């Protein structure tokens with residue numbers, strides 16, 4: 001009898017007690033709106049922004065309603081508007097091209113390479129097609145950020161980083177989100193901190209920060225921020241920046257502050273689990289492990305491997321057999337998008353020429369979430385199941 005995994009791939013850990021207590025406190029006093037503060041009081045949202053800025057190192061930080069909202073706000077704040085083109089990854093999640101569409105702009109997709117990062121050759125080749133790059137560190141994979149910044153600086157391209165999967169990660173010692181002009185994070189339940197919904201935006205650029213704060217719906221209350229530029233900076237932008245309401249509230253901020261203090265410990269726990277799965281998969285015939293570069297500190301909240309150049313039916317057979325044994329895998333090569341696996345050619349509102357190099361990689365990407373509710377033994381068991389089923393299909397013992 002072959003073993004079956006019975007855990008849930010979508011079960012989060014509970015919100016920490018300290019965060020629950022802070023949230024209850026906010027509900028007791030009733031001042032949930034970020035600008036609704038008592039005399040002399042500093043709200044949870046302002047504190048969250050100050051603390052996240054201290055943690056990541058930028059001068060300015062803004063908390064908002066979602067990660068996708070942070071991305072669109074960053075685009076608006078750097079001046080992207082209707083009819084503009086924005087470079088972005090062919091391999092990313094729907095809210096990324098969605099944020100580009102939200103400002104009336106059009107994505108220009110850059111290929112994904114076999115290590116699942118943006119293809120820097122393709123980026124260099126397309127560098128003259130836009131003045132902004134929305135760089136998605138999709139599934140937590142960081143490209144050679146030094147090289148990427150060289151290419152973008154040489155071409156005068158402003159970089160916005162989508163760090164939805166890299167909160168807590170770093171390249172060559174620099175935190176993810178600190179290479180480009182703006183870093184955007186998501187605090188949605190499936191990311192690295194959990195307030196249900198939420199986003200954070202960081203930057204060192206004072207005018208950009210002031211615009212983002214005005215855009216988020218600060219009215220003229222920016223003086224209540226703790227990680228905002230000086231009031232003089234707002235003088236230039238406050239009349240010409242629309243209020244596109246998307247604030248964070250004190251309840252979510254209260255839930256997030258203790259979680260952010262715990263981030264490094266959680267990263268270590270994710271990576272133990274990731275490495276256990278990875279070690280169990282290594283050496284499986286037909287399966288390519290995605291090797292992580294020395295310079296990358298990653299957060300193993302999900303794991304990807306490649307069944308590169310496999311026939312679609314055989315990949316489907318692997319997925320079916322793993323699902324039968326309780327292991328939920330997602331496939332970016334699926335003809336119809338399922339859950340989060342849509343791809344550049346699923347986003348038909350934004351026409352794109354075919355990208356044969358990306359098509360080949362996407363057709364081989366298998367993805368699995370690694371929730372912290374898995375034990376290390378769960379991770380080892382999951383890897384044994386995948387290894388057995390990939391092996392069986394690869395060796396042709398399981399052809400339908």
Ligand SMILES: *Cc1c(COP(=O)(O)O)cnc(C)c1O
Pocket residue numbers: 066067068069092093095096136137138139162164165186187188197198199
């Ligand atoms: C989740 C996610 C986002 C958007 O975050 P939301 O908070 O859900 O809006 C953006 N990019 C990537 C890669 C994501 O996974």
